[in-house]
Amino acid sequence: MKFMALLRIALRALAVNKLRSALTMLGIVIGVGAVIVMIAVGAGAQARVEEQIRALGSNLLLVMPGSTTAGGVRMGFGSGSTLTEDDVVAINREIPEALAAPALRGAAQVIWGNANWSTQVFGVTPEYLDVRQWPLAAGRAFEPAEMAAAAKVALIGATVAKQLFGSGDPLDQSIRIKRVPFTVIGVLDVKGQSLMGTDQDDLVLVPIKTARSRVLGTASAARNRTVGTIWVKAADGIDTKVVEEHVRSLLRQRHRIQVGADDDFSLRNLAEVMAAQEASSRVLALLLAAVASVSLLVGGIGIMNIMLVSVTERTREIGLRMAVGARTRDILGQFLVEAVTLSLIGGLIGVTLGIGGTLMIAELAGWRVVLSPEAVALAVAFAFVIGVFFGFYPARKAARLNPVEALRFE
């Protein structure tokens, strides 16, 4: 018997009990809808985390000075000044699989012509761009001579470039940072938002020596050559945890910290931070997957239940079809197609609602979502499999009826 004929019989049978068919589909609708939303939200979170890893570099360690205590008030990490440029040199010399770059941070107003913008100014070394894996969109990086001479040159972030120059060319323009004139020698590539959602492109980089003496420095800081943070990049193929341990032991040794005493610095492994974030989004996705699979299971049982009722109700019809020549596989096919039609229609409605729900979540909650055709295909395939799986038993029951008894059934 032709498939189209079976499909027509199935649709007619389902149309007889419209409400019943609709209610039976509901479980599949909810299940498939949940699968679509789950995959879209999960993939969105995944994509966001991956993007941040790419933006930040997944092989980064961040070393910050330990806390200081002022009048009994502990100021938190970064408030101390335990890290120096000598630590950076030592890391680069002692740990070949690591590349360290210091950064000294401060806030400053930047002026060009009659435009001004308040931003973060970082005093850095040329390694900073390597460590952060941050290419230049235009211009050039700092040269060793400029580093040594504390030259008044600056690299500006994309946001700063936009705020000060609009669509104009910032290269070789003279900007003033805290009234000190600097020449713009390069513009950084766009990096986007950080893990915490701050704009990473809103910054100006200047040579660390220049920063210390001209922009951010204090007399004591200049004397001790302290730095705000040290970025450490692990070389390709090296586990960040190994590098983390090397850096930790080197710094403890340099800072003469006794065994058992606390570090006077804080070391953060960004790969682990991001792995934790990724894991939490995965937990959410798993939770949704559990809800979806329970719903699909319940939906499937609902289909089986209704199909069993349908087989019983239509026993005489089955007997008649057998009497006029339906073979086992004709009856089996008829009820299987009916079950699959039920689950597939439910699946398609679920896909529609799922896509709608996903777009609504993106709109209302502002979450990043990724709708992929593969996910839709997977959900529909799932509905199909459920129809076959839960429809098979009732269909086989119908196909195994004895025609004599089926015809006599009241």
Added chain:
Amino acid sequence: MLIRTRNLVKTYRMGGGEVRALDGVSVDIDKGEFVAVMGPSGSGKSTFMNVLGCLDRPTSGEYVLGDRKVSTLAGDELAAVRNRNIGFVFQQFNLLARTPAVENVELPLVYAGVAKAQRVERSMKILQRVGLGDRTDHHPAQLSGGQQQRVAIARALVTEPLLILADEPTGALDSRTSLEIMALFQELNRQGMTVVLVTHEADVARFARRIIAFRDGRVVQDEHNEALAA
């Protein structure tokens, strides 16, 4: 010889004991006969019908339909025999609800694998032959009992079977409509169709040319219909 049965036995297990619904039935029916099978309920006439219609298999004995021994066939082979060689007419019509008359008539052709256009053409022709040429799109609920039974007869005829098996075909009809339906069977028989009819009503049986009476699973009487012969 169209139908040849030899020593048909059918036993059922019921409760603890065994019931012999057919107890050695040997009957020959020629092509073109009009046979009424009679007997009280429990006489074995329905079981005999089910075996003749290839809906059921005898426990033992031999049944040859046409030139084929069908008593040993099973499952889908029996379904194919029913589809090609036998047209059923039931007491309760057994039409598909919410389905136009023409599609009800098409049903056996669907299982025979006939193409749609040809199915419709043949079904329309048969519906005209049973006097329902103007009702082909009506659903069963829109037809009278007699008209529904005509649709069922058209469905039985559409595959051009070797014989028509009618099981109490007038049981659900009033007496006037019953007469019309029986007249239709007579007409079909005159045109050469073999008709086997099961009934417990003598009024209905007298339309047949031969009457076989069952009791306790055996044939107790097999004779030409005197009333008709006269």
